[in-house]
Amino acid sequence: xxxxxxxxxxxxxxxxxxxxxxxxxxxxxxxxxxxxxxxxxxxxxxxxxxxxxxxxxxxxxxxxxxxxxxxxxxxxxxxxxxxxxxxxxxxxxxxxxxxxxxxxxxxxxxxxxxxxxxxxxxxxxxxxxxxxxxxxxxxxxxxxxxxxxxxxxxxxxxxxxxxxxxxxxxxxxxxxxxxxxxxxxxxxxxxxxxxxxxxxxxx
Amino acid sequence: xxxxxxxxxxxxxxxxxxxxxxxxxxxxxxxxxxxxxxxxxxxxxxxxxxxxxxxxxxxxxxxxxxxxxxxxxxxxxxxxxxxxxxxxxxxxxxxxxxxxxxxxxxxxxxxxxxxxxxxxxxxxxxxxxxxxxxxxxxxxxxxxxxxxxxxxxxxxxxxxxxxxxxxxxxxxxxxxxxxxxxxxxxxxxxxxxxxxxxxxxxx
DNA sequence: GTCTATATTGTGATAGAC
DNA sequence: GTCTATCACAATATAGAC
Numbered sequence: 001x002x003x004x005x006x007x008x009x010x011x012x013x014x015x016x017x018x019x020x021x022x023x024x025x026x027x028x029x030x031x032x033x034x035x036x037x038x039x040x041x042x043x044x045x046x047x048x049x050x051x052x053x054x055x056x057x058x059x060x061x062x063x064x065x066x067x068x069x070x071x072x073x074x075x076x077x078x079x080x081x082x083x084x085x086x087x088x089x090x091x092x093x094x095x096x097x098x099x100x101x102x103x104x105x106x107x108x109x110x111x112x113x114x115x116x117x118x119x120x121x122x123x124x125x126x127x128x129x130x131x132x133x134x135x136x137x138x139x140x141x142x143x144x145x146x147x148x149x150x151x152x153x154x155x156x157x158x159x160x161x162x163x164x165x166x167x168x169x170x171x172x173x174x175x176x177x178x179x180x181x182x183x184x185x186x187x188x189x190x191x192x193x194x195x196x197x198x199x200x201x202x203x
Numbered sequence: 204x205x206x207x208x209x210x211x212x213x214x215x216x217x218x219x220x221x222x223x224x225x226x227x228x229x230x231x232x233x234x235x236x237x238x239x240x241x242x243x244x245x246x247x248x249x250x251x252x253x254x255x256x257x258x259x260x261x262x263x264x265x266x267x268x269x270x271x272x273x274x275x276x277x278x279x280x281x282x283x284x285x286x287x288x289x290x291x292x293x294x295x296x297x298x299x300x301x302x303x304x305x306x307x308x309x310x311x312x313x314x315x316x317x318x319x320x321x322x323x324x325x326x327x328x329x330x331x332x333x334x335x336x337x338x339x340x341x342x343x344x345x346x347x348x349x350x351x352x353x354x355x356x357x358x359x360x361x362x363x364x365x366x367x368x369x370x371x372x373x374x375x376x377x378x379x380x381x382x383x384x385x386x387x388x389x390x391x392x393x394x395x396x397x398x399x400x401x402x403x404x405x406x
Numbered sequence: 407g408t409c410t411a412t413a414t415t416g417t418g419a420t421a422g423a424c
Numbered sequence: 425g426t427c428t429a430t431c432a433c434a435a436t437a438t439a440g441a442c
Binding site for chain 1: 225226227228229230303306309310312313314316319320330331334349350352353356357359360361362363364365367368369370371372374375376387390391394395398399401402403
C-alpha cells in the first residue's frame, strides 16, 4: 500500500506526528501539518475537531513508545545481567528508530505536568507496576549492592541522554559527523550493560 | 537592593528568563513577561527590540550555565577519582538551583540546531576544549579501561536525566512527594561517583 | 523611559459550496 | 469527504503622547 493510498485519517496522524514531534505543541502550525499530509487545513478539524485533540492523539502514541516495554523480559527467568543487556539493546534500538521521541515527550510533560496523570490513565499505562516489579527483582538478588531506584535511573539516563543531547554531542565530539555519532550509539548497546554490570557485580 | 528597585532592564531579563525557561520560545507570550516584570509590554521592545533578541539574551545565559564549568578541577593535580566526585557534586548542586535549565536548553537546541554554533561562538564557549582535555587525562590513566567518550556521556546522562524526567520519576517512584524526590537527588551526589568508580577501577 | 492606542500579521476554527 | 472563503481573536511590533 503506497503512501498516497493511505486513508486520510492515517495520513493526518503520520503528518501530525512528524511535525508535533519535531516542533512541539506550541511550535506547530496546523497549516504545516496539512501541507505535510498533502491535504487541506479544514480536513484536520473535520477529523480531529481541534489542534489539542490532534496533539493528544499524537502524544499518547509517543508516550506509549517512550515508556520501555519490559514486561516479558522482566517476568522471564533468564539471568539478571542478561535482562539488563536485553533491555538496553531493545530500548536503544527503539530510540534509533524514533530519535526525537524523548525530547518531545519530556518537553511536553515538563510544559504541562498536570496532564501527565490523565494521559497515563487514558492510555492504561502503569509504568510504576513495571518499575516496581523490576525493583523487587533487583532487591531479591543478593549479589547486588545498590539502591534499585538509582540503578534504574542510571540505566535510563545513559540510554536516553545521547539522543536528547545529540546536536551538542555530535558537534563537540564528532565534528558533526552523523555516521560517527550513530556508530557510537551502536557501541553503547554493549558499553552500557558492561558499565552497569562492572559496577554492581560482586568483586 | 530590593527586587522593586532593580533597573528595568534587569527586571525584564529576570522575568524573561523565568517565563522562557518554563514555557520555551514558542510557548512564551511577551505579555506574560511584561506581567511578570510588572511593566508594560512596549518596554520589552524598547529595551530588546524583538522577542527573538530577548530570547537570545536569555538562552545565551542559560546555555552558559548548562555547560559544566570544570576547567579548574580538570587542570589541578588532584586524584582522578576525586575529580569525578567534585564534578558530580558541583554540577548536581547547580542543577538543584536551576532545575529547568536542562530541558529548556536541550529542547531549544533540538528545535533549532542550526543556531547552536553561532550561539556558542557569540558566547566564546568552547566546550570541546574542556571535553578533550578531560578525555586526554582519562586516556593517560592506565588504570581505566573505558572509552573516555562513553565515560563522560554516562556521567552527564546520570546527572542530568533525573531533572529532565522529574515529573515522571517523581510520580512513578515517589508518589509525587517532592521532598522525597529531592532527597533522592541529594543521594545521587554520592551514588553516581560510587557507581562510576566501581565500574572503571581496576579489580 | 514609560505609557496607551493601534497597526499588521498570523492562526485556529467554522460556514457553506460541491 | 474535501475544498474555498472567511471569521474572530491572539500576538508581535510600532507610533506617538506624556
